[in-house]
Amino acid sequence: MMNLHRLKQSFKDALRGVKYVFANEQNFRVQVYLAVLVLAMIWLFNLRNAEIVVILLLITIVLILELLNSALEKFVDLLKPRLSFQIEIIKDIMAAMVFLASFSALLIGLVIFWPHFLVLFK
Helix, strand or coil, X not given: CXXXXXXXXXHHHHHHHHHHHHHHCHHHHHHHHHHHHHHHHHHHCCCCHHHHHHHHHHHHHXXXXXXXXXXXXXXXXXXXXXXXXXXXXXXXXXXXXXXXXXXXXXXXXXXXXXXXXHHHCC
């Protein structure tokens, strides 16, 4: 049987985590603001369902990776005094993970939106 109280608490905990990252991580805020802009562009342009799904998946992936990056950074900071060089490399790799996802999302977004921009500015 499902424990509704525990389920409700799980949602509260998750929301608290998102709020924390939003309040404390500038990159996450920038990505959320860009996601809102892209969602507005979906509404503005007449995109096909497949394009909308791709964009929503890209937004979700980038935000999830940024949350993961933030969580792992908090965790590895616990080890920092003893393993500073390795921690620095781990943080660089995590930042590269988010950068690659964000850059790929940008390129895919350009492929999807470019024809619409051409029509708009013709």
